[in-house]
Amino acid sequence: xxxxxxxxxxxxxxxxxxxxxxxxxxxxxxxxxxxxxxxxxxxxxxxxxxxxxxxxxxxxxxxxxxxxxxxxxxxxxxxxxxxxxxxxxxxxxxxxxxxxxxxxxxxxxxxxxxxxxxxxxxxxxxxxxxxxxxxxxxxxxxxxxxxxxxxxxxxxxxxxxxxxxxxxxxx
Amino acid sequence: xxxxxxxxxxxxxxxxxxxxxxxxxxxxxxxxxxxxxxxxxxxxxxxxxxxxxxxxxxxxxxxxxxxxxxxxxxxxxxxxxxxxxxxxxxxxxxxxxxxxxxxxxxxxxxxxxxxxxxxxxxxxxxxxxxxxxxxxxxxxxxxxxxxxxxxxxxxxxxxxxxxxxxxxxxx
DNA sequence: GTAGTGTTGTTGCGTCCTCAAGTATACCGA
DNA sequence: TCGGTATACTTGAGGACGCAACAACACTAC
Numbered sequence: 001x002x003x004x005x006x007x008x009x010x011x012x013x014x015x016x017x018x019x020x021x022x023x024x025x026x027x028x029x030x031x032x033x034x035x036x037x038x039x040x041x042x043x044x045x046x047x048x049x050x051x052x053x054x055x056x057x058x059x060x061x062x063x064x065x066x067x068x069x070x071x072x073x074x075x076x077x078x079x080x081x082x083x084x085x086x087x088x089x090x091x092x093x094x095x096x097x098x099x100x101x102x103x104x105x106x107x108x109x110x111x112x113x114x115x116x117x118x119x120x121x122x123x124x125x126x127x128x129x130x131x132x133x134x135x136x137x138x139x140x141x142x143x144x145x146x147x148x149x150x151x152x153x154x155x156x157x158x159x160x161x162x163x164x165x166x167x168x169x170x171x
Numbered sequence: 172x173x174x175x176x177x178x179x180x181x182x183x184x185x186x187x188x189x190x191x192x193x194x195x196x197x198x199x200x201x202x203x204x205x206x207x208x209x210x211x212x213x214x215x216x217x218x219x220x221x222x223x224x225x226x227x228x229x230x231x232x233x234x235x236x237x238x239x240x241x242x243x244x245x246x247x248x249x250x251x252x253x254x255x256x257x258x259x260x261x262x263x264x265x266x267x268x269x270x271x272x273x274x275x276x277x278x279x280x281x282x283x284x285x286x287x288x289x290x291x292x293x294x295x296x297x298x299x300x301x302x303x304x305x306x307x308x309x310x311x312x313x314x315x316x317x318x319x320x321x322x323x324x325x326x327x328x329x330x331x332x333x334x335x336x337x338x339x340x341x342x
Numbered sequence: 343g344t345a346g347t348g349t350t351g352t353t354g355c356g357t358c359c360t361c362a363a364g365t366a367t368a369c370c371g372a
Numbered sequence: 373t374c375g376g377t378a379t380a381c382t383t384g385a386g387g388a389c390g391c392a393a394c395a396a397c398a399c400t401a402c
Binding site: 011012013014015016017018019020021022023024025026027029042046068069070120123124126127128130131133135136137138139140142143144145146147148149 | 182183184185186187188189190191192193194195196197198200213217239240241291294295297298299301302304306307308309310311313314315316317318319320321
Binding site: 041043070071073074077078096097098099 | 357358359360361362366367368
């Protein structure tokens with residue numbers, strides 16, 4: 001009776017389970033590594049990385065949330081932590097008073113840089129051990145079709161228009 | 172300076188980020204769906220599914236934890252909840268008094284069955300919309316090489332030896 | 343038997359994140 | 373100009389999960 005479970009969605013279930021388990025395992029491993037390297041989490045790293053890559057080192061908090069796959073409220077708390085540690089700061093938007101920018105600080109760039117050295121090395125090693133370049137490209141392509149996998153590309157163009165109106169905050 | 176980030180691990184980072192974002196999006200969507208369908212989470216579903224597939228409907232808690240990618244302590248609390256709801260029960264192992272089995276109940280099978288109808292349908296649809304069968308098989312193959320993605324296969328053979336010594340618990 | 347070591351499971355405590363609700367601002371049609 | 377609606381962000385409450393520490397049991401070697 002339950003064997004009907006598998007006939008209903010055989011490969012799709014396997015794909016989802018493997019994706020979830022791989023995610024959990026990698027997340028745990030990288031979190032420990034990053035915690036040791038710079039006292040940050042994987043999500044912190046992603047946030048800092050995206051800010052560092054953005055023009056002016058700043059992004060709207062909501063775009064940042066979409067980009068890293070957490071909710072707006074999660075982003076508020078995450079940035080509270082990073083701001084407390086001096087890795088990011090706030091910047092008001094003169095054009096739309098609803099929005100606040102998150103801007104990476106010099107300290108933030110330093111921490112990101114040092115975390116990146118170890119993190120990216122082991123990330124690269126993990127994939128290089130298991131995939132050829134072609135296979136990795138295939139994997140990236142396939143993953144890109146899943147819901148929520150993209151998000152990132154649309155934000156930077158929006159940012160380019162409005163980042164001019166950013167005022168570095170004093171607080 | 173930060174552009175070195177990408178040259179250090181270009182595709183690997185993209186793969187990891189896409190995997191994480193896809194996981195977050197799917198997890199959220201399926202959790203809401205399952206919550207509505209049977210008041211359970213994605214992890215609950217996986218636990219029930221694995222128990223239902225196991226011989227005798229039971230597995231060692233530790234194997235279950237490995238299989239679904241959470242820690243032993245996470246599994247203790249998860250099973251506390253499922254036991255409270257009457258979906259699983261405990262069973263002692265007469266051969267090794269350290270281990271406790273988790274066994275799915277009839278109620279558990281009913282809840283699993285009804286949750287599976289909606290969940291597997293949308294899971295199947297999600298993948299069918301985006302991938303051909305070949306592509307899905309490719310994806311499953313590639314994901315299977317990632318750390319933590321497997322785990323499942325080794326446990327059932329162990330189970331077959333010791334499940335004979337299971338005593339349904341009264342509590 | 344008995345000490346040393348490994349494994350299973352539980353518990354205390356903390357973290358990260360979500361949902362729901364609330365506030366402040368922007369935009370739009372009458 | 374004035375509601376009505378949408379968006380950005382914050383806050384309160386709670387859930388899911390990890391780590392570290394611990395107790396109970398098993399296995400090994402002496």
